[in-house]
Amino acid sequence: MGEGSVMGDVVKQARIFWAVTGYMLCSATLLIGNKLAVYYLPAPSFILWSQLAGTVIAVKLAHVCGIISHCDKFEMTKAKAYLPVSLIFVATIYTNMKSLEYANVETFMIFRFSTPLAISVCDYVFLGRQLPGLRSWISLFALLAGAVGYALTDSAFVVRGYVFCFLWYTIFCLDQVYLKHVTNTVKMESNWGRVFYSNLLASLPLGITSVWEIEQVKAASRSAVLIVSGTVALGAAMSYYAWLTRSLVSATFFTILGNVCKVLSIVINVLLWDRHASPFGIGCLLFCLTAAYCYKQSPMRDGVVGADKDIESSQS
Numbered sequence: 001m002g003e004g005s006v007m008g009d010v011v012k013q014a015r016i017f018w019a020v021t022g023y024m025l026c027s028a029t030l031l032i033g034n035k036l037a038v039y040y041l042p043a044p045s046f047i048l049w050s051q052l053a054g055t056v057i058a059v060k061l062a063h064v065c066g067i068i069s070h071c072d073k074f075e076m077t078k079a080k081a082y083l084p085v086s087l088i089f090v091a092t093i094y095t096n097m098k099s100l101e102y103a104n105v106e107t108f109m110i111f112r113f114s115t116p117l118a119i120s121v122c123d124y125v126f127l128g129r130q131l132p133g134l135r136s137w138i139s140l141f142a143l144l145a146g147a148v149g150y151a152l153t154d155s156a157f158v159v160r161g162y163v164f165c166f167l168w169y170t171i172f173c174l175d176q177v178y179l180k181h182v183t184n185t186v187k188m189e190s191n192w193g194r195v196f197y198s199n200l201l202a203s204l205p206l207g208i209t210s211v212w213e214i215e216q217v218k219a220a221s222r223s224a225v226l227i228v229s230g231t232v233a234l235g236a237a238m239s240y241y242a243w244l245t246r247s248l249v250s251a252t253f254f255t256i257l258g259n260v261c262k263v264l265s266i267v268i269n270v271l272l273w274d275r276h277a278s279p280f281g282i283g284c285l286l287f288c289l290t291a292a293y294c295y296k297q298s299p300m301r302d303g304v305v306g307a308d309k310d311i312e313s314s315q316s
Helices: 002-040 044-064 076-102 105-126 134-154 162-185 191-218 222-248 251-272 279-294 308-312
Strands: none
Touching: 002 044, 002 222, 002 251, 044 191, 044 222, 076 105, 076 162, 076 191, 105 134, 105 162, 105 251, 134 251, 134 279, 162 222, 162 251, 191 222, 222 251, 251 279
């Protein structure tokens, strides 16, 4: 019995490692792909819509061809549960863009790196987790301190419109908590079902906004088409790993992973696009990575049934 329990823990940790590694690799690679895609085709709404709609088509084709054994059929009850996911997704993108109009990227980074503190409380209030222990609280504040150190050395703290920053902050926290709630409560045949529903519903409003970029799309070169097609494949993989990771870790831990991906994206910018950073700034980024590594996920509270156990045994 004990030996079986140990083996089960090893399998669980291996699956988490596989999901997290896949998510982070896809996130970093998609960053490069999106930069190239926007450079060759200056139509960001169309590129994002292509990634969402392309993922839906790829998932369904893979299911029909037998590459994917399980994929949920379209059901209205599931669509209603995932409709807020798509609306929150679009709202997050919009408020993100508006926030960057009024605050520089470095200032926005500070706001983002403070979100795990708020989401850890939401984990406790809404999702049945314990509050973080002392080590994890120190890790969360250290993560924020590293971001502040990097931002203040790279540029000044600039915010001209707090309203959109506050809206983004609220919607982003809602996004992290609600998506975790959906993975826990909406019964799906497989993780591909989550990928299908979330991308399908989010692609509908973005399809409308991409109409304004039709002239750029008509003038797209063959290179642009190939690069955008590559980002579609990366987007599908990232969506799969993102949902799988969400199902296996807490909302706070997933948010920290997103912040780590942001740090890695800055490092990639420094290495590939000659975006210079001071030695102190680089040290702050490494400090952020160390702080994230030291974070320990809070367990479920006593008496609260962890829906994650059902998710972990589902088919992928």
